Amino acid sequence: TGLSRPQRILKAVQKNAKKGDPQSVIAAIDHYCRHKEWAMNVGDDKGLILDSVVMEVNPSSALELGTYCGYSTVRIARLLPAGSTLITVEFNPHCAVIARQIIAYAGLQDKVKLMEGPSGDLIPKIKEQFGITSFDFVFLDHWKDRYVPDTKLLEECGLLRKGSVLLADNVICPGAPEYLEYVRNNPRYETRYFPSNLEYTKVEDGLEKSVFLG
Numbered sequence: 001t002g003l004s005r006p007q008r009i010l011k012a013v014q015k016n017a018k019k020g021d022p023q024s025v026i027a028a029i030d031h032y033c034r035h036k037e038w039a040m041n042v043g044d045d046k047g048l049i050l051d052s053v054v055m056e057v058n059p060s061s062a063l064e065l066g067t068y069c070g071y072s073t074v075r076i077a078r079l080l081p082a083g084s085t086l087i088t089v090e091f092n093p094h095c096a097v098i099a100r101q102i103i104a105y106a107g108l109q110d111k112v113k114l115m116e117g118p119s120g121d122l123i124p125k126i127k128e129q130f131g132i133t134s135f136d137f138v139f140l141d142h143w144k145d146r147y148v149p150d151t152k153l154l155e156e157c158g159l160l161r162k163g164s165v166l167l168a169d170n171v172i173c174p175g176a177p178e179y180l181e182y183v184r185n186n187p188r189y190e191t192r193y194f195p196s197n198l199e200y201t202k203v204e205d206g207l208e209k210s211v212f213l214g
């Protein structure tokens with residue numbers, strides 16, 4: 001049956017990117033997914049918004065829900081200060097295998113911890129497993145109907161502190177209506193929508209940035 005889409009993305013990175021150069025890994029994936037075959041990376045347009053929020057927060061501890069091939073993992077980790085950690089959670093073992101290789105190709109394996117499994121099971125284990133008290137930054141990019149339960153779980157596990165920043169992908173397409181409802185009508189969040197477009201298309205999508213007020 002030939003290679004999977006994640007395997008074809010990895011091949012494009014190995015062919016067109018320079019080892020240890022995260023920017024070239026990002027460019028290789030964007031070029032492949034724009035000109036050869038679409039894939040559900042956050043992409044270059046929304047990626048610029050992701051970059052600016054990560055740079056503004058300058059997180060020591062970051063969490064990503066939904067790794068896929070590691071594109072946004074590389075985007076985030078390349079901007080993290082030395083000594084900081086990005087934990088990324090992926091449900092699909094095949095994607096995890098590819099993502100580990102793409103993260104390593106970019107030379108960012110020392111900043112990234114990839115956890116395989118369902119976010120609902122793994123979030124409660126993060127404190128004890130990694131000695132993390134709270135996250136400065138969370139990127140939500142997994143199943144859209146998990147955004148609300150996992151945000152509540154992060155609150156309940158004491159993994160958010162006053163000022164923690166949540167950034168959610170796909171709030172328009174495929175859409176996360178319950179999540180928008182949750183953060184926009186919740187006095188414990190200061191929330192703002194950043195309009196953009198669905199990766200590699202002209203379809204409207206955007207990111208919702210929400211600051212936890214404690």
Ligand SMILES: O=C(NCCCCc1cc2ccncc2s1)c1cc(-c2ccc(F)cc2)cc(O)c1O
Pocket residue numbers: 040041042065066067068089090091092117118119120141142143144146169170173174198199
């Ligand atoms: O589903 C998407 N992303 C989640 C993949 C699921 C990965 C995980 C699920 C899970 C559960 C529990 N714990 C850990 C995890 S990790 C997604 C889909 C589209 C899209 C847009 C238009 C289309 F026509 C078709 C797809 C665009 C995007 O940017 C996406 O992020």
Ligand SMILES: [Mg+2]
Pocket residue numbers: 040041042141169170
């Ligand atoms: Mg997404």
